[in-house]
Amino acid sequence: MKKLFASLGLMFALLSPGVTLAQDAAVPVEEAAVVETVEAVAVEAPVAGEAAAPAEAPAEEAAAPVPDKGDTAWMMLSTLLVILMIIPGVALFYGGLVRAKNMLSVLTQVMAIFCMISILWAVYGYSLAFGDGGSLNWAIGDLSKLFLAGITADSTAATFTDGVVIPELVFVAFQLTFAAITVALIVGGLAERVKFSALMVFGALWFTFSYLPITHMVWAAGGYLFEAGDLDFAGGTVVHINAGIAALVGAIVLGKRLGYGRDAMPPHSLPMTMIGASLLWVGWFGFNAGSNLEATGGAGLAFINTILATAAAGMAWMLAEWMLRGKPSMLGLASGVVAGLVAVTPAAGLVGPMGSIVLGAIAGVVCLWGVTGLKKMLGYDDSLDVFGIHGIGGIIGAIGTGIFVSPALGGVGVDDYSMAGQVVTQATGVLITIAWSGVVSLVLFKLIDMTMGLRVTEEQEREGLDTASHGERAYNL
Numbered sequence: 001m002k003k004l005f006a007s008l009g010l011m012f013a014l015l016s017p018g019v020t021l022a023q024d025a026a027v028p029v030e031e032a033a034v035v036e037t038v039e040a041v042a043v044e045a046p047v048a049g050e051a052a053a054p055a056e057a058p059a060e061e062a063a064a065p066v067p068d069k070g071d072t073a074w075m076m077l078s079t080l081l082v083i084l085m086i087i088p089g090v091a092l093f094y095g096g097l098v099r100a101k102n103m104l105s106v107l108t109q110v111m112a113i114f115c116m117i118s119i120l121w122a123v124y125g126y127s128l129a130f131g132d133g134g135s136l137n138w139a140i141g142d143l144s145k146l147f148l149a150g151i152t153a154d155s156t157a158a159t160f161t162d163g164v165v166i167p168e169l170v171f172v173a174f175q176l177t178f179a180a181i182t183v184a185l186i187v188g189g190l191a192e193r194v195k196f197s198a199l200m201v202f203g204a205l206w207f208t209f210s211y212l213p214i215t216h217m218v219w220a221a222g223g224y225l226f227e228a229g230d231l232d233f234a235g236g237t238v239v240h241i242n243a244g245i246a247a248l249v250g251a252i253v254l255g256k257r258l259g260y261g262r263d264a265m266p267p268h269s270l271p272m273t274m275i276g277a278s279l280l281w282v283g284w285f286g287f288n289a290g291s292n293l294e295a296t297g298g299a300g301l302a303f304i305n306t307i308l309a310t311a312a313a314g315m316a317w318m319l320a321e322w323m324l325r326g327k328p329s330m331l332g333l334a335s336g337v338v339a340g341l342v343a344v345t346p347a348a349g350l351v352g353p354m355g356s357i358v359l360g361a362i363a364g365v366v367c368l369w370g371v372t373g374l375k376k377m378l379g380y381d382d383s384l385d386v387f388g389i390h391g392i393g394g395i396i397g398a399i400g401t402g403i404f405v406s407p408a409l410g411g412v413g414v415d416d417y418s419m420a421g422q423v424v425t426q427a428t429g430v431l432i433t434i435a436w437s438g439v440v441s442l443v444l445f446k447l448i449d450m451t452m453g454l455r456v457t458e459e460q461e462r463e464g465l466d467t468a469s470h471g472e473r474a475y476n477l
Contacts, residue, residue: 065165067156071294075170078290082177085283086184087111093276093338094188095474097331097384100268101464102192103474109187109196113203117180120207122148125179126172128208129215137222140213148172159293166293174290179215181287182239183207188384189247193257193461196469198454202444206246210440214242214433230429231405231414231422233302234291236346236398237433244391245434248382249441254454256381258461270330277334281310284341288348301412302348306341309360313340316364332368335389339367342393347401352410359400363393395430402426 091110095103117125124146131141145151155168183203190199217223218232225237232238257265267273288306292299317336322328343363344356351359371388382388402422405411414422448454455461460468467473 065156065163067166068164068294071159071164071166072170074295074299075166075174075290075293078286079170079174079177081283081286081290082174082181083114083283085280085287086114086177086181089276089279089283090181090184090187091276092272093280093334094191094384096269096272096274096276097188097267098191099265099464100475101466101473103268103466104472105196105465105469106187106191107474108470109199110184112196112200113184113187114180116200116204117183117207118176120204121176121179122172125207125212126175128212129175129179130220132222133216137220138217138224138227140216141220160298161294161296164294171293178235178239178287179207179211182211182235182243185239185243185386185390186247186250188386189251189382190254191383192465193254193383193455194250195452195454195456196465198448198452201452202250202448205444206440209444210242210246210437211238214238214436217432218429225429225432228428229414229422229425231350231401231426232346232398232429233349233401234288234345236342236394236401237429240342240345240390240394241398241430241433242437244387244389244394245437246441247386248380248391249438250445251380251382251387253442253445253449254381257383258458260381267331270334274330274334277337280341281306281337284310284345288345292349298349301353304353305344305348305351305356308353309344309347309356309363310337310340312357312360313337313343313364313367316361317368318364320365320368335371335385336364336368339363339389339393342367342390343397343400345394346397347404350401350412351404352412355404355410359397359404362400363396366396367393398430399423399426 087110091107094110095106098106124143126148127143127145128141131144133139133141151168151172153167153169156165157168157171158165183206186203186206187199215238217225218230218238220226225232230237259265284306285303289299289302292302314333314336317339318328318333321332340360340363343359347356347359367389370392371385374392375382375385375388402425403409403419405414405422406417406419407413445454456465456468
């Protein structure tokens with residue numbers, strides 16, 4: 001741990017020499033040997049005067065594994081489902097929650113971030129996230145695959161099963177969507193008051209200095225948390241805690257919206273929010289089950305857990321709100337659903353169905369407290385409760401994975417499993433992600449605020465960002 005925090009100054013020195021990609025669960029491989037033996041071919045004795053025939057045929061050369069069409073199709077479908085989560089899922093979920101005068105600004109921010117991160121991922125993100133960083137490999141990869149150099153239609157990436165591969169370009173695309181949704185989630189904490197230009201600059205820099213190192217540490221062989229045995233099946237730390245902390249820091253640095261705590265700021269379209277939440281749930285099957293990288297029983301386990309944990313969280317939030325406020329709200333139910341999706345993400349392919357239900361129910365209740373009691377107690381204005389749902393839900397899911405992965409509780413188990421030891425490992429991953437994302441986010445927000453300014457003017461904020469920033473309206477009534 002001392003080594004990790006003593007090296008935070010290296011976050012801005014990401015370029016390092018290295019060679020090929022390395023990730024135990026999903027590493028691009030250029031060559032993989034599957035040794036096949038061949039029977040000796042018996043031949044008759046040569047006829048006198050004729051050249052002697054070889055006694056046996058030469059052994060066949062080792063054949064490289066070939067991607068299975070079913071696995072390839074499943075991973076392409078999963079990638080499409082994650083894109084559905086972002087545009088339109090996150091966009092509509094967030095868009096419905098803001099006031100009408102800011103609807104288009106949120107839609108624009110989410111879609112623009114998706115486009116920008118897609119390009120940055122292909123240029124250098126993939127290489128830094130999954131490359132071998134040499135002496136810095138504990139924290140970051142290298143630039144050996146800058147501009148996707150050397151990756152072709154024939155390149156392959158390994159899966160969780162020895163000798164089973166998928167096309168590397170499909171793996172690149174799948175991981176691209178994770179990077180894009182993580183940055184897009186931060187929008188919710190800054191909504192209705194952040195400059196569009198500042199948001200885009202922050203997104204590019206935060207992707208480089210927070211998302212890529214955390215991804216490498218958690219998912220790449222040699223990464224600090226990967227080698228420590230941290231379990232994160234589909235992105236509890238990499239995506240949700242990472243984004244949740246950035247949104248919280250941004251909300252605090254930006255300050256509260258004009259009139260916050262005094263003026264009513266209800267969502268302008270709960271039907272839009274419900275549609276967005278539904279699209280998130282559908283797309284999340286690609287997020288969680290797709291992270292298995294193969295169309296096998298492991299994907300099936302992640303699939304059923306994504307249903308059960310989400311349903312449990314939705315019900316728990318709804319019932320708790322019903323008891324506390326006298327009525328169950330649509331917004332509460334939708335928020336509970338998202339909290340369940342977040343909490344099951346790190347655990348999806350590792351815990352049993354009953355464990356996922358318990359995990360989801362806990363997340364539903366605790367996240368309700370996070371967006372009400374905790375938010376009121378600390379006084380920050382996280383516009384769309386990114387920290388309360390994604391940050392807190394991610395923490396619950398990450399630590400809960402260490403508990404419910406236990407075979408005694410229906411989980412798949414891990415080598416040399418000890419519940420106490422695994423929980424400590426999971427908690428360490430949570431703390432490192434909080435510290436790394438928090439420091440990077442604070443530095444970037446402060447630098448941007450001092451140079452180009454983070455927040456729109458009071459006049460623009462009162463007018464609404466749709467017209468002030470983009471010159472158009474969501475509704476022309």
